[in-house]
Amino acid sequence: MIAGSLILVAPFAEPGLIWRELRFIPADLNEMATSEDPLGPVRVTLVPDLVEAVAKRRTEFLAGRLCAAMALRWASLPTEVARQGRAPVWPSDIAGAITHSDNRAIAVISRHHVGLGVDCETMISAEQAENLHPEIITPTEAALRPALLPFSDFLTLAFSAKESLYKALSSRLLQMPGFHDVTLVGITDDQVHLAFAGTTYRAQFRITAQDCVTLVAIRA
Structure with a gap:
């Protein structure tokens, strides 16, 4: 579940970034949603191969994909992130990255960079x-x-x-x-x-x- 408010501004002085960040608490979830996004409510659901994963893995995945969906929507792009293995696959005209720790998830995208990494x-x-x-x-x-x-x-x-x-x-x-x-x-x-x-x-x-x-x- 989400804990606290969304963060919409990057903590780094790097022009051209779209940054979305939230705090979460691991829970028994198959979907995650927020109504705090400036563009309106957004919801993501768990991918089938993670349905049997432990609660922590499911929550951190959902939190990261929710951040990514909000960032992509801000760029007027489809909100679903494809996967290759465990790695996200971004639209061809942007760079992006997702990360999470024990209780923090971040997604960042940009049309002004050829590579982005966040951890x-x-x-x-x-x-x-x-x-x-x-x-x-x-x-x-x-x-x-x-x-x-x-x-x-x-x-x-x-x-x-x-x-x-x-x-x-x-x-x-x-x-x-x-x-x-x-x-x-x-x-x-x-x-x-x-x-x-x-x-x-x-x-x-x-x-x-x-x-x-x-x-x-x-x-x-």
């Missing part, structure tokens, strides 16, 4: 970071951590930024890269820079005590 991650605990960091970053990347940023928060940011880059590039990749195929090469107060296949990309980020959101927006 929201619940903050990794210190214990999890100790166990997971060799799979996500190298010692060289770890050395870029700002002194005031706890290591677990830095690892969450690195994980999320790489996920966003993968999503932004997914339509052009024949095979999804691993975490060590993308290298964190720089960080500022609100951006990280990632190197992949000879090109450097920018991931904007926002960190709170609860979660980390990253956005990679590749302009045409």
Whole structure:
């Protein structure tokens, strides 16, 4: 079920984005609807292959697709998002991405970008970071951590930024890269820079005590 009001404005200074975000509570649902959208009520229903999924999976899927439906409708496009495997398939004239964490779903689309990636991650605990960091970053990347940023928060940011880059590039990749195929090469107060296949990309980020959101927006 939806918890709280819709967010209609991106937290990043990136022109041309249509951003829709909501909070949710996992529940035993097969459909989700809202009447808060400026264009009127919108409803999405569960796809058949997820009917037997656990409540959390069903709710996060519905929340993400509801955000996507609102974003697409704002762009005067059909609201249904096709799928290839678990990945959304967007209309040919836009870029888009969907993400969700434990209680937050976001969809973003644009006609001004050739690739969009958005990712929201619940903050990794210190214990999890100790166990997971060799799979996500190298010692060289770890050395870029700002002194005031706890290591677990830095690892969450690195994980999320790489996920966003993968999503932004997914339509052009024949095979999804691993975490060590993308290298964190720089960080500022609100951006990280990632190197992949000879090109450097920018991931904007926002960190709170609860979660980390990253956005990679590749302009045409």
